[in-house]
Amino acid sequence: MNVLFVCGKNRLRSPTAENVFRDWPGIAVASAGLKPDAEERLSPELLKWADIVFVMEAVHKRELSGRFGMELRGKKLVCLAIRDDY
Numbered sequence: 001m002n003v004l005f006v007c008g009k010n011r012l013r014s015p016t017a018e019n020v021f022r023d024w025p026g027i028a029v030a031s032a033g034l035k036p037d038a039e040e041r042l043s044p045e046l047l048k049w050a051d052i053v054f055v056m057e058a059v060h061k062r063e064l065s066g067r068f069g070m071e072l073r074g075k076k077l078v079c080l081a082i083r084d085d086y
Helices: 013-021 044-049 058-067
Strands: 002-007 028-033 052-055 076-079
Touching: 002 013, 002 044, 002 058, 013 028, 028 044, 052 058, 058 076
Parallel strands: 002 028, 002 052, 052 076
Antiparallel strands: none
8 A cells, every 4th residue: 555645845744654654564655745845745646656645734635635636536535633833
């Protein structure tokens, strides 16, 4: 199973999640950000790769659905509700 973690800038939350789950058996992980200045910017190709997508906040879910609706078809999209308070 391919798991993708998404946040705004791919600097803290999504890369941390990627690192935590990197060695779990049976899954491959990646992370990306939605902002133009993200360390790893989300692409349609990365979404096509993913079986399940975890976003950190509801705003990410809305933005992702608005920008990449076609690529999300048939994908499970989960909001973790992890705010960026740093």
